[in-house]
Amino acid sequence: MHAVVPFAAENPKTRLAGVLEPAERERLARAMLVDVLEAIERAGATPTVLTTQPLEIETVVDLEVEVEVEGEADIPTIVDDRPLTAAVNGVLEERVVESGQEVAVVMADLALVTPDTLERLFSTDGDVVIAPGRGGGTNALVVRHPEFRVDYHGASYLDHRNRAAAIDATLETIDSFRLSTDIDEPADLVEVLLHTDGRARRVLEALGLELSISEGRVGVGRSETTGWS
Amino acid sequence: MHAVVPFAAENPKTRLAGVLEPAERERLARAMLVDVLEAIERAGATPTVLTTQPLEIETVVDLEVEVEVEGEADIPTIVDDRPLTAAVNGVLEERVVESGQEVAVVMADLALVTPDTLERLFSTDGDVVIAPGRGGGTNALVVRHPEFRVDYHGASYLDHRNRAAAIDATLETIDSFRLSTDIDEPADLVEVLLHTDGRARRVLEALGLELSISEGRVGVGRSETTGWS
Numbered sequence: 251m252h253a254v255v256p257f258a259a260e261n262p263k264t265r266l267a268g269v270l271e272p273a274e275r276e277r278l279a280r281a282m283l284v285d286v287l288e289a290i291e292r293a294g295a296t297p298t299v300l301t302t303q304p305l306e307i308e309t310v311v312d313l314e315v316e317v318e319v320e321g322e323a324d325i326p327t328i329v330d331d332r333p334l335t336a337a338v339n340g341v342l343e344e345r346v347v348e349s350g351q352e353v354a355v356v357m358a359d360l361a362l363v364t365p366d367t368l369e370r371l372f373s374t375d376g377d378v379v380i381a382p383g384r385g386g387g388t389n390a391l392v393v394r395h396p397e398f399r400v401d402y403h404g405a406s407y408l409d410h411r412n413r414a415a416a417i418d419a420t421l422e423t424i425d426s427f428r429l430s431t432d433i434d435e436p437a438d439l440v441e442v443l444l445h446t447d448g449r450a451r452r453v454l455e456a457l458g459l460e461l462s463i464s465e466g467r468v469g470v471g472r473s474e475t476t477g478w479s
Numbered sequence: 480m481h482a483v484v485p486f487a488a489e490n491p492k493t494r495l496a497g498v499l500e501p502a503e504r505e506r507l508a509r510a511m512l513v514d515v516l517e518a519i520e521r522a523g524a525t526p527t528v529l530t531t532q533p534l535e536i537e538t539v540v541d542l543e544v545e546v547e548v549e550g551e552a553d554i555p556t557i558v559d560d561r562p563l564t565a566a567v568n569g570v571l572e573e574r575v576v577e578s579g580q581e582v583a584v585v586m587a588d589l590a591l592v593t594p595d596t597l598e599r600l601f602s603t604d605g606d607v608v609i610a611p612g613r614g615g616g617t618n619a620l621v622v623r624h625p626e627f628r629v630d631y632h633g634a635s636y637l638d639h640r641n642r643a644a645a646i647d648a649t650l651e652t653i654d655s656f657r658l659s660t661d662i663d664e665p666a667d668l669v670e671v672l673l674h675t676d677g678r679a680r681r682v683l684e685a686l687g688l689e690l691s692i693s694e695g696r697v698g699v700g701r702s703e704t705t706g707w708s
Contacts (some may be wrong), residue, residue: 282660366654367654379692381656382656382673382674384656384660384666384670385666385669385670385696386669386673386690386697403695404692404697405673405690405692405696405697408673409556425595425596425656425657426655426656427610427611427613427653427654427655427656427658427659428654429656430656430659431613437614440614440615441613442612444611444615444634444636444637445611460633461615462636464632466616466632466633467614468615468633468634478638
């Protein structure tokens with residue numbers, strides 16, 4: 251299974267601006283990317299990064315925390331500065347239509363993803379297999395039908411279901427909390443601190459972020475030692 | 480498998496106050512409860528409602544939309560006006576400790592739950608099996624160890640993990656989007672409209688709520704015909 255991981259290299263994760271500075275958001279985004287790439291490899295699939303600008307995977311992990319990327323030199327990248335939908339459809343046309351391959355598309359901010367979860371995704375039969383994200387998104391999918399195209403704008407989960415029905419493609423959905431959780435907003439950082447031991451969590455901890463529990467609600471804050479302001 | 484469904488009968492779902500009036504929130508809460516009870520029965524388990532005040536299940540579905548509850552008269556209720564943690568621990572003491580049963584605890588606001596999802600929960604081995612909710616909650620669990628007790632305050636997912644470790648209980652987690660999604664806040668209503676055809680969705684539709692998509696974000700709004708203000 252080939253798994254394409256779209257990655258917006260410039261100014262990532264703007265919705266975390268209230269909690270993280272630009273350079274911190276970039277660190278987190280790259281740590282999540284490498285976590286996802288590693289989980290894909292451990293699930294027995296072959297990742298490709300679909301990036302908006304050239305990316306040296308070796309430098310992806312230029313972080314103050316210790317992170318190791320094994321085999322990083324082997325991960326190919328495709329540079330495509332078109333919007334996400336057009337870039338992913340370009341890959342589908344090349345690989346599914348022309349080469350007859352099955353292709354997975356896995357978002358780069360799925361910090362909770364594990365090899366087990368991805369194996370469940372990759373091994374589910376269906377012309378189209380979707381892991382919905384919260385809010386109607388499509389966080390991961392597998393495409394095995396040459397007429398299927400993505401449209402990530404709006405409620406893509408519904409659009410993708412409709413598209414599959416229109417081309418008579420069989421469709422399955424994957425019921426996974428880990429695949430449903432893309433890390434976009436400050437509240438999502440709670441999930442990183444709770445449910446993974448990967449690089450993304452280590453980056454947050456190195457930045458001084460920790461769980462804060464008040465009035466029974468769980469949030470994130472900076473630890474006092476790093477001067478939360 | 481016995482499955483206990485805690486239900487706060489009075490003034491439910493206050494965090495939906497910005498979108499729904501009190502009577503509407505009550506309708507939704509009761510529709511979700513019946514959806515959960517039905518899914519439990521279809522998963523082959525026996526539900527009991529653990530309610531803060533006497534509840535006529537027959538009247539639970541006194542809704543303007545058509546809802547059918549088959550076998551509702553057979554669903555027993557336990558009335559316990561203590562806080563959630565104490566009430567659930569009371570059930571665990573009676574059933575797991577004294578009667579040696581395995582007990583599931585499934586929250587009443589898991590509107591997306593399906594029989595398949597619950598079968599996955601119920602059939603997973605482990606002294607304690609947890610389905611985490613977003614934000615560190617525990618949306619569903621199975622208890623088979625007599626020393627395990629719940630504590631729903633704060634990050635209960637972590638507390639429950641720690642408790643299981645402290646008593647040498649084996650612990651498994653269930654990776655389920657449907658079980659992770661409790662319906663608490665307006666954004667959660669999007670998930671009801673997207674991912675279930677149950678009573679909860681029919682109530683929202685009868686109240687005129689529908690998906691609204693703007694700037695690529697998905698939310699909910701009142702349809703014009705019902706006078707969204």
